Amino acid sequence: MEQNYNHPEWHKPENLVYKRTDLLVDRPLSYCPGCGHGTVHRMLMEVIDELGAQDKTIGVSPVGCSVLAYDFMNIDMLGAAHGRAPALATAIKRLWPERFVFTYQGDGDLAAIGTAETIHACNRGENITIIFINNGIYGMTGGQMAPTTLEGMKTATCPYGRDVATMGYPLRITDLIVHLPGVNYVTRQSVHTPVNARRTKKAIRHAFDIQSQKKGLSFIEVVSNCNSGWKMSAVQANKWMEENMFPYYPLGDMKVDGVIVEPKSGTVKE
Amino acid sequence: MGELRLMKGNEAIAESVIRAGCDGYFGYPITPQSEIMEYLMAEKPFERTGMVVLQAESETASINMIYGAAGTGKMVVTSSSSPGISLMQEGISYLAGAELPALIVNAVRGGPGLGTIQPSQADYFQACKGGGHGDYHMIVMAPASVQEMADLVKVCFDLAFKYRTPVMMLSDGAIGQMMEKVVLPDPIPRRTDEELIRQCPWAATGKQKDRDHIIITSLDLDPAGQEKVNLKLQEKYRQIEENEVRCESIMTDDADYHFVAFGLSARICQKSVDLARAKGIKVGLFRPISLFPFPKKEMNEIGKKSKGILVVEMNAGQMIEDVRLSIDSHVKIEHYGRFGGIIPSPDEVVRALEQKVIGG
Numbered sequence: 001m002e003q004n005y006n007h008p009e010w011h012k013p014e015n016l017v018y019k020r021t022d023l024l025v026d027r028p029l030s031y032c033p034g035c036g037h038g039t040v041h042r043m044l045m046e047v048i049d050e051l052g053a054q055d056k057t058i059g060v061s062p063v064g065c066s067v068l069a070y071d072f073m074n075i076d077m078l079g080a081a082h083g084r085a086p087a088l089a090t091a092i093k094r095l096w097p098e099r100f101v102f103t104y105q106g107d108g109d110l111a112a113i114g115t116a117e118t119i120h121a122c123n124r125g126e127n128i129t130i131i132f133i134n135n136g137i138y139g140m141t142g143g144q145m146a147p148t149t150l151e152g153m154k155t156a157t158c159p160y161g162r163d164v165a166t167m168g169y170p171l172r173i174t175d176l177i178v179h180l181p182g183v184n185y186v187t188r189q190s191v192h193t194p195v196n197a198r199r200t201k202k203a204i205r206h207a208f209d210i211q212s213q214k215k216g217l218s219f220i221e222v223v224s225n226c227n228s229g230w231k232m233s234a235v236q237a238n239k240w241m242e243e244n245m246f247p248y249y250p251l252g253d254m255k256v257d258g259v260i261v262e263p264k265s266g267t268v269k270e
Numbered sequence: 271m272g273e274l275r276l277m278k279g280n281e282a283i284a285e286s287v288i289r290a291g292c293d294g295y296f297g298y299p300i301t302p303q304s305e306i307m308e309y310l311m312a313e314k315p316f317e318r319t320g321m322v323v324l325q326a327e328s329e330t331a332s333i334n335m336i337y338g339a340a341g342t343g344k345m346v347v348t349s350s351s352s353p354g355i356s357l358m359q360e361g362i363s364y365l366a367g368a369e370l371p372a373l374i375v376n377a378v379r380g381g382p383g384l385g386t387i388q389p390s391q392a393d394y395f396q397a398c399k400g401g402g403h404g405d406y407h408m409i410v411m412a413p414a415s416v417q418e419m420a421d422l423v424k425v426c427f428d429l430a431f432k433y434r435t436p437v438m439m440l441s442d443g444a445i446g447q448m449m450e451k452v453v454l455p456d457p458i459p460r461r462t463d464e465e466l467i468r469q470c471p472w473a474a475t476g477k478q479k480d481r482d483h484i485i486i487t488s489l490d491l492d493p494a495g496q497e498k499v500n501l502k503l504q505e506k507y508r509q510i511e512e513n514e515v516r517c518e519s520i521m522t523d524d525a526d527y528h529f530v531a532f533g534l535s536a537r538i539c540q541k542s543v544d545l546a547r548a549k550g551i552k553v554g555l556f557r558p559i560s561l562f563p564f565p566k567k568e569m570n571e572i573g574k575k576s577k578g579i580l581v582v583e584m585n586a587g588q589m590i591e592d593v594r595l596s597i598d599s600h601v602k603i604e605h606y607g608r609f610g611g612i613i614p615s616p617d618e619v620v621r622a623l624e625q626k627v628i629g630g
Contacts, residue, residue, distance in 0.1 A: 025483075055476045058342065070485045076474035078341040079487035080334065081364050087331040088338025094322045095294055095344045096463075099476055117334070120327035 021049045023074045030068050032139075034234025036224035037065060039191040040104075040133060041072055043201040047208055048075065048100070057100040058092050060085040062114075064106035065139040083114025086121035089128045100211050102129040107148040108138045111173040118173065125182020125216040129207040132174070132219065135226040136245060143229035147171040150244055155229070170248060174221045178255045184216035186255035190223045192238045196251075216258070223249045272453045279416045280305035280446040282454070283349070283375055283439070286423035288315045291458040293344040294322040296335035298354060301387040302443035303377035306349045319460050329354035333361030333374075340370035341486035343466045343473030345427055349375035351443070352393050353384060355401075362436055363402030366503070367488025369472075371430035373423070374408070375439045377446040380611040388611020389443035389534060394588035397440050398562045405500055407507050409437040409514065410561040412532040416450035418559075424455060429514060433506055434472070440561060442584070444534050444613060507563075516559035517568050521547075525554030527627060528572055530593055531582040532558050534613065539582050541616035546623065553623065561589070566596040573597030578627035581605045582619055584612075602627060 009015065020026070023045035031037045048057050054075055061069040063082035070077035080088045085103035093101040110118050110132050121128065137155055138144040144157040148170050152161040162170070178186050185207060189200040200222055207218035223245050227237035253261050277285070284306045287295065292315075297307045307325060315321035326332035332348045339346040350358065355376045365372055376397065380390035397410045409429050413419040419441060426437040467475050477483045490496040518536075521543055522528060529539040536557040546553040556572050558565050569592075573579065579601055581590040587605040594603055606622035608614045 055478055058474055058476060060338065067489065070483075070487065074477065074483050076477045076484045077486070078338060078474055079368075079485070079489055081337070081360055084330070084334035084337075084361070087326070087334035088341070090324070090331075091294060091296060091322075091335035091339040091344075091346070092342055094324060095339050095346075096342060096475070116327055117331055120331065 021045050023049045023054055025072050025074050027071065029072060031065065032228045034225065034227045034237065035065070036135070036191045036222065037133065039197050040131065040200065040222055040224070041069065043191070043197060044102075044104070044131065044204055045073055047201060047204045050205070051100075051208060053100050053208070056098065057102070058096065060088045060092070060101070060103045062103070062105040062109040064109045066104055066106060066133065067140065069104050083109050083112070084117055085109065086114065086117040086126070086128070086130065090121050090124070090126045093126055093128050097127070100129070100208055102131060104131045105133070106139070107132070107134045107136065107146045111147040111171050115173070119176070119180070122177050122180045122183050122217050122219065127211055127214050127216060129204070129211060129218045129220070131204070132221045133224050134221055134249060135224045135229070136170070137226045137229040139226050139229050143226075147173070150248055172249065174219065174254065177219055178260055181258075182216050183219060183255060184210050184258050185218040187253045188221040188223060188249060188251050190241070190251055192225065192241060221249070223251065272455050274451060274453050276449055277416060277452050278305055278447055278449050279419045279441065280377070281309045282416050282420040282452045283423060284309035284313070286420040286455055287347050288313065288319060288321060289455050289457040290424045290427050291319070291345065291460045292321055292347055292427070293460060294324070294339050294346040295348065296324050296326050296332040296339070296346065297348050297350065298326050298329045298332050300329075300351045300354045302379060302389070303349050303351050303375065303446055305446070306375065321460065329357040330361070333358035336372045336374075337361055337364055337368070337370060340365065340372045341368065341474050343470030343475060345371070345431070345461070347373040347375065349377070351377045351379045352381050352390070355393065355396070359396075359402035362408065363404050363406060364488050365436040366406035366408065367404060367499070368486050369434040370436070370486070371434050372436045373426045373430055373439065374436060375441065378440060378442045380609065386611040387443065389584065389613060390609070390611055391442060391533060391535060391584040391588070392586075392609065393440070394561065394583070394585060397438050398564070398592070406503060407562050409433070409435060409510060409563070410440050411437065411516070412440045412559060412561050413445060414533050414536045414557065416445065416448065416452045419445065420452050420454060433510060435506065440533065442534050445537075511563040514560060515563050515565045515568070517565035518557040518559060519568070519572070520555040520557065522554030522556060522572060524552055526552045526577045527554075527623060528576045528579045529553060529555045529582055529619070529623070530558075530569070530572075530579055530589070531555065532561060532589060535582045535584055538614055538616055539619060542619040542623070545616055546620045549620070551623070551628070558589070564592045564596065569593060569596035570598060573599050573601050576601050578602040579604070580619075580623045580627050582614065582622075583607050584614070585609065
C-alpha cells in the first residue's frame with residue numbers, strides 16, 4: 001500500500017509519536033552513520049528540554065569527534081582545549097552556581113590528556129555533570145590507540161593489537177572515580193538499543209537532579225561503538241561491543257547517592 | 271583618596287584585584303608569587319565581595335579555569351611565574367583565539383628550565399611576541415613599583431574587556447616581594463549577573479529566547495573563516511598599538527645619553543641616572559610601561575636626539591630588538607644584561623654606559 005506522508009491525519013498532535021527536541025539544532029550531524037554520539041546528544045538535550053533549562057545550562061565540549069557538539073546542541077557552550085573541559089566547568093559552576101554545567105568528553109580527552117583535570121574536578125566534588133563517551137579509540141584523528149583500547153584490539157597505532165606489556169592496560173578510569181568522596185553518582189550505560197538509550201537518558205536526568213540538589217559530582221560513562229575506527233559495520237560494531245567492551249566495562253550504576261554499588265550486568269574479565 | 275598601606279607587591283596586586291570587582295582567582299603555587307593566592311585565601315574575598323578563589327591542580331588547569339570563566343563574561347585573574355606561565359601558553363593562545371578577557375600576572379624568575387627563583391626579565395619575548403602557538407599578542411604591562419602594580423590591575427582588567435583579549439602584568443620576583451607604601455584604589459562592586467549579561471552579549475551565560483545560542487571557541491576548520499579570524503585579531507592589535515601605548519620619560523629633555531629599561535631594571539636605572547649626572551654625564555631614562563604595544567613613536571623620538579642608548583635588561587637582550595626596530599636614526603644602541611637572577615647595581619649600569627656607549 002502506498003503511504004502518503006503528507007496526509008493531514010499524520011500531522012495531528014494526537015498522532016505525534018516522536019518530535020526532535022528544539023534543543024537539537026536542525027542540521028546534519030558530523031558523526032559517522034551508526035555512531036552513538038548522536039543518540040547521546042539527543043538524550044542530553046531532551047533532558048535539558050524537559051527541565052526547561054535551556055537558558056540555565058552551560059555546556060563544555062571537548063577535542064575529539066564531539067569537538068563540534070556545540071554546533072548541534074542549541075544551548076550556550078564553550079569549546080575546551082584537549083582534556084581541559086572539567087577545569088572550564090569547575091570555574092563556570094563556581095561563578096554560576098545556579099546554572100546546570102556539564103562536560104561532554106571522549107576517552108582520549110578525559111582518560112589520557114585530561115586525566116588530572118578529571119580526577120581533580122571529581123575529587124573537589126564540583127557540582128557538575130561529566131558525560132564520558134568511551135569507544136576505546138581516537139575517532140577524530142583516524143583510529144589510534146586510546147587509554148581505553150582493549151587488550152589485543154587493533155588500532156592505527158597498535159596495528160598488531162594492544163600489547164599490554166609495552167602499551168599498558170586499558171584504563172577503567174570510572175572505577176577510580178567511584179572511590180572519590182566528592183563524587184555522588186557514577187553510572188556506566190550504553191545507547192546501542194532503545195532500552196539502553198532510555199536508561200542513559202534516565203541517568204542524565206538523575207545527574208541533573210543531583211546538580212539541582214547541590215550534592216556533588218555526577219559522572220556518566222557511556223560505552224559506545226566506533227564502527228569506522230573499529231572497521232566494522234554498525235551492526236557488527238554493536239555486537240562486538242556487547243561481546244568485548246561490556247565484559248571489561250560492565251554496565252550499571254556504580255555509585256548512587258555517594259554509596260558504591262556493584263554493577264548488575266556483565267562480569268569483569270581479569 | 272584611597273587607603274595608604276605598607277605592602278609587598280604581590281599583596282598589593284591581590285588587594286587591588288579584590289577592589290577592582292574581580293569575580294575569580296584561579297592559581298597554582300610557585301615562587302616568587304605565591305603570596306598572591308595566600309593573601310586572597312587569608313583575606314576571604316568570598317565573604318567580602320563574593321569573589322571566588324580556588325587553588326587548582328596545575329597551571330594548566332588554572333589557565334583553563336580562567337578560559338571557562340572568561341567565556342561566561344566573568345572578570346578573572348591568575349598568577350604564576352615563568353615555568354608555570356610556560357605551562358599556560360596553550361591556554362593563553364586559546365584565550366587570544368576565542369577573544370576572551372583575562373588578567374595573567376607573571377612574576378618572572380630566571381630560566382631556562384627550572385632555573386632559579388630569583389628575579390629576571392628573561393620572558394620578555396614569551397610575553398610580547400605571542401608565546402603560545404598562532405599569530406597573537408597579549409597586551410603586556412610592566413610595573414616598576416608596588417604602587418604601579420596596584421594601579422595597573424584596574425587598567426589591565428579594563429583593557430582586557432575593552433579589547434576582549436588576555437592581558438599580562440609582567441612583574442618579577444623583586445617587585446613582587448619588595449615592601450613599599452601604596453595607596454590602594456577605592457573598591458568597585460562586582461557586577462551582578464544581570465549587568466554582566468547586558469554588558470557582555472558575547473558571553474556564554476545561558477541561552478536566552480531572543481538570541482542564538484552562543485559558542486565560545488577558537489576553532490574554525492574553514493581556512494577562509496580562520497583567515498578572517500586572524501585578520502580581525504590583527505586589526506585589533508593595530509588598534510591597541512594606536513591607542514594603548516604607555517611609557518615614562520625621566521630627565522630625557524636635556525639628556526645626551528639614554529637608558530632604556532622596563533620594570534625592575536628601570537627602577538635601578540633611575541638611580542643610575544642620578545649617579546651619572548653627579549659625574550657630569552647627562553643621562554635620561556626612557557621606560558616603556560606597555561611592552562606590547564611597544565612605544566615605538568616615543569622611542570624613535572628619543573633615538574633622534576640621543577648621542578647613545580644603553581638598553582638595560584635582566585636578560586641576554588630581548589627588548590633591545592623592539593628598541594632597534596623603533597628607531598630609524600643611526601644612533602648607537604648597546605645592551606647591558608645580567609642573567610639568572612642577578613640584579614645589576616646602579617654603579618655597574620653607569621660603568622656599562624661609559625664603556626659600551628660613551629667610550630666604546
